[in-house]
Amino acid sequence: MAAAIATRAKPRGRWNFRKTWMLHLFLLPSVLLLLVYSYVPMAGIVIAFQNYKTYKGIRGSEWVGFEHFRTMFTDERIVQIISNTLVIAVSKMVAGWIVPLLFALLLNEIRISLVKRTVQTLVYLPHFLSWVVLGGILTDMLSEQGIVNGLLRSLGLPSVFFLGNGNWFQFTLVVSDVWKEFGFGTIIYLAALAGVNQSLYEAAEIDGANRWRQTLHITLPSILPVGVIIGTLSLGNILNAGFDQVFNMMNPIVAGRGEIIDTYVYKIGLLQGAFSFATAVGLFKSVVSLLLIGVTYRLAYRFAGYRIF
Amino acid sequence: MRKGLGKWMSMTLAAAVLLTGAGCSGKSGNGEAEPSGSSSPAPTQTAVSSPSAEASPWAAKKFDPPVTISSAIAIRDLDKLRGGDTYEDNPLTRWYKDNLGIVTKYKWLLTDQGDALNQKIRLALASGEELPDVLPIDDNVLLNELIESGQIMSIDEMFDKYASPRTKEAYEKNPDVWTAVTKDGKKWGLPQISDGNIGDSIMWVRQDWLDAVGLPAPKTLAEFEAVLAAFKAKYPGKTPLAVSGKAMQPLAGYMGDAEFVFGATQPYIWDESADGKLQYGSVQPGFKSGLSKIKEWFDKGYINKEFATHDEQKAASLFTSGDAGIIFGPGWMGAWPLEDTTKNVDGAVVKPYELPSGVDGEVGRIGTKLVYITYVFRKGFEHMDALFQYYDVSMGSLLEDPDSPFAAGAGEGYDYVMKDGKPSWDVPDGAIELRYTIATVGNTPPGMLTGETIFERVAAGKKDTIYEQKLAFSSSPLYLEGRIVSFKQLDKARRNKFIGAPVPTMVSKWPLLTQMESEATVSYIYGKTTDADLDKYMQDWMSKGGQKVTDEVNAWYASSK
Numbered sequence A: 001m002a003a004a005i006a007t008r009a010k011p012r013g014r015w016n017f018r019k020t021w022m023l024h025l026f027l028l029p030s031v032l033l034l035l036v037y038s039y040v041p042m043a044g045i046v047i048a049f050q051n052y053k054t055y056k057g058i059r060g061s062e063w064v065g066f067e068h069f070r071t072m073f074t075d076e077r078i079v080q081i082i083s084n085t086l087v088i089a090v091s092k093m094v095a096g097w098i099v100p101l102l103f104a105l106l107l108n109e110i111r112i113s114l115v116k117r118t119v120q121t122l123v124y125l126p127h128f129l130s131w132v133v134l135g136g137i138l139t140d141m142l143s144e145q146g147i148v149n150g151l152l153r154s155l156g157l158p159s160v161f162f163l164g165n166g167n168w169f170q171f172t173l174v175v176s177d178v179w180k181e182f183g184f185g186t187i188i189y190l191a192a193l194a195g196v197n198q199s200l201y202e203a204a205e206i207d208g209a210n211r212w213r214q215t216l217h218i219t220l221p222s223i224l225p226v227g228v229i230i231g232t233l234s235l236g237n238i239l240n241a242g243f244d245q246v247f248n249m250m251n252p253i254v255a256g257r258g259e260i261i262d263t264y265v266y267k268i269g270l271l272q273g274a275f276s277f278a279t280a281v282g283l284f285k286s287v288v289s290l291l292l293i294g295v296t297y298r299l300a301y302r303f304a305g306y307r308i309f
Numbered sequence B: 001m002r003k004g005l006g007k008w009m010s011m012t013l014a015a016a017v018l019l020t021g022a023g024c025s026g027k028s029g030n031g032e033a034e035p036s037g038s039s040s041p042a043p044t045q046t047a048v049s050s051p052s053a054e055a056s057p058w059a060a061k062k063f064d065p066p067v068t069i070s071s072a073i074a075i076r077d078l079d080k081l082r083g084g085d086t087y088e089d090n091p092l093t094r095w096y097k098d099n100l101g102i103v104t105k106y107k108w109l110l111t112d113q114g115d116a117l118n119q120k121i122r123l124a125l126a127s128g129e130e131l132p133d134v135l136p137i138d139d140n141v142l143l144n145e146l147i148e149s150g151q152i153m154s155i156d157e158m159f160d161k162y163a164s165p166r167t168k169e170a171y172e173k174n175p176d177v178w179t180a181v182t183k184d185g186k187k188w189g190l191p192q193i194s195d196g197n198i199g200d201s202i203m204w205v206r207q208d209w210l211d212a213v214g215l216p217a218p219k220t221l222a223e224f225e226a227v228l229a230a231f232k233a234k235y236p237g238k239t240p241l242a243v244s245g246k247a248m249q250p251l252a253g254y255m256g257d258a259e260f261v262f263g264a265t266q267p268y269i270w271d272e273s274a275d276g277k278l279q280y281g282s283v284q285p286g287f288k289s290g291l292s293k294i295k296e297w298f299d300k301g302y303i304n305k306e307f308a309t310h311d312e313q314k315a316a317s318l319f320t321s322g323d324a325g326i327i328f329g330p331g332w333m334g335a336w337p338l339e340d341t342t343k344n345v346d347g348a349v350v351k352p353y354e355l356p357s358g359v360d361g362e363v364g365r366i367g368t369k370l371v372y373i374t375y376v377f378r379k380g381f382e383h384m385d386a387l388f389q390y391y392d393v394s395m396g397s398l399l400e401d402p403d404s405p406f407a408a409g410a411g412e413g414y415d416y417v418m419k420d421g422k423p424s425w426d427v428p429d430g431a432i433e434l435r436y437t438i439a440t441v442g443n444t445p446p447g448m449l450t451g452e453t454i455f456e457r458v459a460a461g462k463k464d465t466i467y468e469q470k471l472a473f474s475s476s477p478l479y480l481e482g483r484i485v486s487f488k489q490l491d492k493a494r495r496n497k498f499i500g501a502p503v504p505t506m507v508s509k510w511p512l513l514t515q516m517e518s519e520a521t522v523s524y525i526y527g528k529t530t531d532a533d534l535d536k537y538m539q540d541w542m543s544k545g546g547q548k549v550t551d552e553v554n555a556w557y558a559s560s561k
Helices: A002-009 A017-049 A067-074 A078-109 A113-128 A131-141 A147-154 A166-194 A198-206 A211-237 A243-249 A252-258 A261-271 A275-304 B005-017 B091-100 B116-127 B140-149 B156-162 B165-173 B175-181 B207-213 B221-234 B285-299 B312-320 B340-344 B384-399 B454-459 B466-474 B477-486 B504-525 B531-560
Strands: B067-075 B102-111 B134-137 B201-206 B270-272 B278-280 B326-330 B350-353 B374-377 B417-419 B422-424
Touching: A017 A067, A017 A275, A067 A275, A078 A113, A078 A166, A078 A211, A078 A252, A078 A261, A113 A166, A131 A166, A131 A243, A131 B312, A166 A211, A166 A243, A166 A252, A198 A211, A211 A275, A243 A261, A252 B504, A261 A275, A261 B504, B067 B116, B067 B134, B067 B384, B091 B102, B091 B384, B102 B116, B102 B384, B116 B134, B116 B140, B134 B140, B140 B175, B140 B374, B156 B384, B165 B175, B165 B384, B201 B207, B201 B477, B207 B221, B221 B285, B221 B326, B278 B531, B285 B504, B285 B531, B312 B326, B312 B340, B350 B477, B422 B466, B454 B466, B454 B477, B504 B531
Parallel strands: B067 B102
Antiparallel strands: B134 B374, B201 B326, B201 B350, B270 B278, B417 B422
C-alpha cells in the first residue's frame, strides 16, 4: 500500500539504475522467492492435460488432452457448484467490503479512546478463531434451542433451521464470515481515517458543515483510495468461497447448496487420488478468476479512477 | 473425509484414552506366545523359551555386525523426548540396538501436518529419490501407486523364510488382511492387523431410565422401539436416541451411529451378496426399510430435530448432558466421553449392552477395518531377516508375552517408571508414548489369544501379570465394561470387502454418488422426499455410474482372490 502510494506520488521518471541499484537489490530476494515458489510450480499445470501418475512423473505420464475438462463439464452438478461458489464468494466480498467501512466510520466517531480501542480489539478477535472451532460453536448457537433462535422467538418471529435449509445456509455462511473477518478490515480503514488531514475538518466546520456533511465530503473521499485497493485485492477471492468454513459447517441436508469448487476438488482430487482431474478443475478456477479480476479491475479503474498496478 | 476415517478416529481416540492400550488378549503363556524367532543369521538358532540366567536371552538373535534399517516418521506435537534422547536414540531404539543389533534410522523426519509423509513419498516417487527401507502406508491409493511404480518388492518368499512362527500364525488366522497388498498373485507389503473391533458399535443405555420405565435392555427391534416409546412417554421433553448425521455417511459416524437398524445388510460398505459378488449396501432393499424405521422415530420425536447438523461429539454430548437415553458407539466410549454423564446428571447410570437385531431380524454392524497401515519395503532392501526379527519382538507385548522387553511399556521414563523394582505407570511428568519403531503389528491380532479377554480379567479384579496391572492402572470400570461388550458380537460385524484403490469410475463418479446417497438419506428422514424418491435415488445411483462402479469393484474382487 505504502509502496503503491509512493510510486504514485513520484513522477514516472527516467531509468536511473545508478541511483536505484540498491533498491533493486533489496527487491531481489522477494522476486526470487516469488519465481521459485509461485511461477516455477505453475509448470505443474501440464498434468491437467495428462493422466498423471506420481511414479511415472510428468515426462512419463500419458497425455489425454482436454479429457478431464470434458469429465468436469459432464458432471451434472458442476453448474450448481460454480453458481454456489459465485453466490457465496461474491456476497462475502461485497459484504466484507462494506461492513468494515461502515463500522470504521462509526467507530471513528467515538471520542473516548479506551472504548474505541476495546471495541476495535474485540471485533478483531474472531479473526483468530479457526473454523473447526467456530463450526461447533455456530451449530450450537444456531440450533433450535440456540441463542439466535431464542432471540427470534422472543421477538415473536418463527424460529429458523439455519443450517438445514439451502438459502439460510448460504446466508449463514456469508454473515458468519463477515462477522469473523470484518474486524481485520476495520483496522485498515481506521488507519486510513487516522491519516486524514484534520485541517480539512476545521475548514469544513467554519463553512458550517455538520458531521454528516463532513463524512460525506471529506472522510469518504479521503479513504476511497484505500477502499478501492482493498476491494481490488479481494477480487482474487472471487471464486474462493472459503473451504475451511464450508467444509466444517456442511451437512447432508444442504450438500447441494453448500458444495463449492474447493470442496469438490478436495473430494475428487484428494479422497479419490485423481490429481490430474483436481488440477484441471483448479486450472479452470484460476482462468475464470483471472478473467473476472481483469474485467472488474478495468471497471474499478473506469469508475473509481484509481489503479494499483 | 477418507473412507473409514471414522473407525480410524476410533483407534486414535482409544489410544489417547488408554495411553498404552494393551489391546485384546486372553490367557497367555502357552508355548506359542514365546519369543521364538527364526530369523537370526546365526546358524545355531533354537527356541529360547527358557532364557539362561547368565547370558542375555536375546544374544542368540543378535545381529553382529549391527544392521541398520531406515524408515520415515511424521512427528506429532506430543512426541516429546526426555533427557537428551533423540528420535533415533531413545529407550526404544536403544533396546533394539543393544539387544538385537538392529539400528533404527529415519531417512525422512517430517512434521505430522496433513498428509506430510504421503506427500513426501509421492515427491520421492516423482523425482526418483531412493525410498527408505521400510515405509508405513495408510492410503490405498498411494499403496497402489507404490506397487505399480516397481520401487517396492514383493515379500512372499521372505515371509515364508524369515517370519517367526507366531507372526505366521497371526497372518494365517487373519488371511483377509492380505487382500489390499495382493497383486498378480504376489504380496507387496506387510499389513498391520487391527484388533478387529475397536471401532465396532455397541449400545450404551441409561440404566436408570430403563429401571424407571421397568423394561429390560432390548434384544430385538420391537423391544428397542418399545423402550424408545417408554422413554419418550416418561420424559416427553427429551429425545431418547442420540444420532449424529453430519458426516458424509450420516448414520455411520464414529459415535452416535444407527447401523444396527439395518441388520445384516449394512449401508456404506461393499459386502458379499448371496451369489458371491460384491454389492453396495446403501442401494439394497434393506436400506429402505431401515431408513423408514429411522424416519418413523424422527417423526415421533425420538431423535433430535437437528441431528443432521450434529457431528459425533455433539451427538455424544446429548447423551452426556442427560438429554438422550441411548447412544450407539464403540466400547471405548466408556472412558470418553460417556464417563461425563454421571458427573453432569445426578443419579445417572450408564451401561453398555449388546446390539439388538435390526429390520431383517439379524444383528449387524459395520466392522472395524482389519488393516490401517501397511509396511512396504524398498526394492533391494537386504535385511528382511532382521525386519522380521524386529517384528516378532515388537509383537510380544501385544500377545501378553511375559518375556517381552516391552511388557511394562515402550520406554522407561516415558510411559512407565520403575519404583522399588516394579513398574509404575504413574509417570511424574505425564506419560509419553514412544512411537519410534520400524514396524509393528500394531494390535493384538484377532484369534491370537483365547479364553477370557484381558478386559474381562481386569474387570474381575485380576492383577497377576504386568499387562493386567497396566490396564488396571489406566482404565475405568465403564471402559472395561464397554470393551467386554464389544467383544461379544464379533461375528456380527459386516466388513467392507472392497479395500483396494478406487476403481476408475469411482474416481470421477464417487463424490456424486456419495452426495446423492447422503442427501437422499437425510432428506427422506426429514420428510422432504417420499418413498418414491428413495426408489428413484436407488435407480439413479445405478444409472449414474453406480452400476459401472459395481462391475469394476467386482472385477477387482475377482482379481484379488
